[in-house]
Amino acid sequence: MDLNAISFWVFSTLAVLSAIYVVFGKNIIYTVLSLISTLIMVSGLFFTMGAELVGALQILIYAVAIVVFYVLVISTVPQFKGQATDGKYMLLSIPVGFIVFLELAYVSIYGVWQSSTGIFDEKVLSELGNAKAVGTMLFTKYLFPFEVASLILLVAMIGAIILGRKKEDVQGV
Amino acid sequence: MKELIITSIAIGVKSLVFIIGMFLLAAYLTWIERKFAGHVQQRPGPLHVGWHGLLQPIADALKVLTKEDIVPQGVDRFLFYLASLLAFVPAIMILAVVPFGEPINIFGYEIKPYITDLNVGLILALAFGSISIYGVIFAGWASNSKYPMIGGLRKAAVLIGYEVALGFAMVGPIMQAGTFSLRGIVEAQQGLWFIIPNILGFIVILFAILAETGRTPFDVQEAEAELVSGYNTEYSAMKFGLFPLAEWYIATFVLSAIAVILFFGGWNGPHIFGALSPFIWFFLKLAMMFMFFLWVHWTLPRYRVDQITELAWKVMLPLSLVNILVVAIWIMIFG
Numbered sequence: 001m002d003l004n005a006i007s008f009w010v011f012s013t014l015a016v017l018s019a020i021y022v023v024f025g026k027n028i029i030y031t032v033l034s035l036i037s038t039l040i041m042v043s044g045l046f047f048t049m050g051a052e053l054v055g056a057l058q059i060l061i062y063a064v065a066i067v068v069f070y071v072l073v074i075s076t077v078p079q080f081k082g083q084a085t086d087g088k089y090m091l092l093s094i095p096v097g098f099i100v101f102l103e104l105a106y107v108s109i110y111g112v113w114q115s116s117t118g119i120f121d122e123k124v125l126s127e128l129g130n131a132k133a134v135g136t137m138l139f140t141k142y143l144f145p146f147e148v149a150s151l152i153l154l155v156a157m158i159g160a161i162i163l164g165r166k167k168e169d170v171q172g173v
Numbered sequence: 174m175k176e177l178i179i180t181s182i183a184i185g186v187k188s189l190v191f192i193i194g195m196f197l198l199a200a201y202l203t204w205i206e207r208k209f210a211g212h213v214q215q216r217p218g219p220l221h222v223g224w225h226g227l228l229q230p231i232a233d234a235l236k237v238l239t240k241e242d243i244v245p246q247g248v249d250r251f252l253f254y255l256a257s258l259l260a261f262v263p264a265i266m267i268l269a270v271v272p273f274g275e276p277i278n279i280f281g282y283e284i285k286p287y288i289t290d291l292n293v294g295l296i297l298a299l300a301f302g303s304i305s306i307y308g309v310i311f312a313g314w315a316s317n318s319k320y321p322m323i324g325g326l327r328k329a330a331v332l333i334g335y336e337v338a339l340g341f342a343m344v345g346p347i348m349q350a351g352t353f354s355l356r357g358i359v360e361a362q363q364g365l366w367f368i369i370p371n372i373l374g375f376i377v378i379l380f381a382i383l384a385e386t387g388r389t390p391f392d393v394q395e396a397e398a399e400l401v402s403g404y405n406t407e408y409s410a411m412k413f414g415l416f417p418l419a420e421w422y423i424a425t426f427v428l429s430a431i432a433v434i435l436f437f438g439g440w441n442g443p444h445i446f447g448a449l450s451p452f453i454w455f456f457l458k459l460a461m462m463f464m465f466f467l468w469v470h471w472t473l474p475r476y477r478v479d480q481i482t483e484l485a486w487k488v489m490l491p492l493s494l495v496n497i498l499v500v501a502i503w504i505m506i507f508g
């Protein structure tokens with residue numbers, strides 16, 4: 001076993017274990033902590049596969065920028081509310097979760113099947129570097145989806161600004 | 174298998190050298206800060222332990238280590254312990270991607286003064302720097318007490334704003350160097366330092382580092398007059414010691430190193446000190462950067478928390494975007 005294989009098994013085991021705690025844990029602040037752990041372990045998986053850019057962005061965007069808002073909200077929730085459970089959400093979440101699982105499985109299998117057909121094999125990647133490869137693809141083949149995604153984000157941002165506006169400003173307009 | 178063991182031992186030893194070196198350095202940075210603060214306020218600072226208080230850091234360390242470690246009732250014990258590590262470990266992890274010079278040859282061995290040279294080093298440094306936010310938030314939550322809670326939330330609000338501005342301000346040097354690798358950025362500055370077109374980005378980064386490390390104009394998370402001691406109010410002994418060590422010294426030092434690498438040419442400089450001149454130049458620039466933060470810290474009064482976040486979103490973020498535009502025009506004209 002080389003170092004890559006060992007770190008793959010360590011990272012994936014820890015990722016699965018902490019993901020299980022996210023689902024079954026009772027204390028919400030611990031579940032959000034193990035969510036952070038899951039995301040960091042997944043980033044470690046990206047590193048073992050040689051996708052450093054995705055790994056670093058995974059930590060920066062998912063493990064910090066997004067989850068920090070969960071933490072902010074959850075840490076201000078009173079503890080008894082955080083530990084309350086409700087059966088009816090369970091009923092809803094099982095079919096929805098199953099559909100999401102099917103979609104993820106389809107995407108992963110499709111990805112495995114596709115990965116050997118692209119132009120970016122290991123040799124090209126090591127010459128070009130991760131950032132350049134991602135940038136090239138983003139601004140040529142995937143330019144339109146990229147622009148659409150940024151437009152959606154812009155709309156969301158304007159919506160958030162309108163929601164967050166103070167009341168007296170609305171009367172003034 | 175043999176190769177694996179040798180690699181892990183080599184990386185382990187190197188990391189250990191970096192971490193122990195950083196600890197010793199951080200201890201003496203506290204002495205420098207206390208001396209400096211003393212003279213700013215027209216008093217001598219530490220004077221009694223050793224010559225001009227030179228042994229003061231050792232006395233402090235002994236005191237902090239041997240003090241009674243009190244865990245208050247009602248705290249979440251696991252998270253309470255974890256939070257002090259969560260604040261400390263990411264700060265020291267940034268060291269993994271910061272280079273301190275070019276590889277040098279000593280007695281036929283090539284010694285690299287950095288742990289790794291990833292081609293995404295800068296993003297990783299940013300990522301590790303922002304993970305330490307959890308230490309502060311969880312410290313506030315686990316303490317189960319009002320003031321730490323408020324301090325933690327304040328720090329989170331400040332960090333979210335400045336993290337964005339910091340990221341955008343780093344784009345200028347990255348565009349000019351064409352790489353995320355910190356070594357690559359230094360190599361790209363052999364002619365002209367990146368401070369020239371990136372002056373706006375540098376100003377944004379100065380503010381962001383002050384906010385990120387919780388130094389005075391932005392130290393709302395522990396504002397003594399309002400919050401006792403902020404998020405670390407309930408901590409004692411070494412767990413208390415870890416927070417300022419991580420934030421005020423290690424984070425400030427490492428972020429100063431990154432600022433020097435991004436804007437002041439890293440270890441580039443005339444070879445007037447022989448083989449050691451890259452190190453001397455780098456540490457000279459680094460020391461000036463660090464002293465600048467100390468100077469600001471001990472001179473200015475504190476902002477209000479809403480003013481800080483407003484400054485981040487309404488001034489710093491637009492400034493860093495303007496910086497990107499300026500650098501883009503600069504690259505189009507001068508290539």
